[in-house]
Amino acid sequence: MSLADSNPCLDCGACCASFRVSFYWSEAEARGLPAELTEQVNAWFSCMGGTNQARPHCVALEGAVGEAVSCRVYVQRPSPCREVEAGDGQCAKARARHGLPAILCE
Ligand code: SF4
Numbered sequence: 001m002s003l004a005d006s007n008p009c010l011d012c013g014a015c016c017a018s019f020r021v022s023f024y025w026s027e028a029e030a031r032g033l034p035a036e037l038t039e040q041v042n043a044w045f046s047c048m049g050g051t052n053q054a055r056p057h058c059v060a061l062e063g064a065v066g067e068a069v070s071c072r073v074y075v076q077r078p079s080p081c082r083e084v085e086a087g088d089g090q091c092a093k094a095r096a097r098h099g100l101p102a103i104l105c106e
């Protein structure tokens, strides 16, 4: 699949339901991320609500993983969400957790 043809994230969302999405606490305020959608991890770090648990699932994720999804706070999403890219190692790990095949970028 060519990433130029379509955005595979729109029918995936696996990385929003696989890992703890944590960031330095002040990032939420700096990006305008609503505090009620975040959880405090420790004195320095916060995370997206719902991601600090055995079966992570971000509270901002709407839709069904592997079908059709969207992020309620896409513009304000924290740095970990911006770093993962379709087709990278983190993506492949997340998709495998949900029984989805890895994405080939070429
Ligand atoms: S796991 Fe990969 S394809 Fe799925 S939403 Fe995350 S970056 Fe996109």
Ligand code: SF4
Binding pocket: 015, 016, 017, 021, 048, 058, 059, 060, 061, 062, 070, 071, 072, 073, 074, 077, 078, 081
């Ligand atoms: S904030 Fe948005 S992009 Fe980040 S994990 Fe949650 S749903 Fe996914």
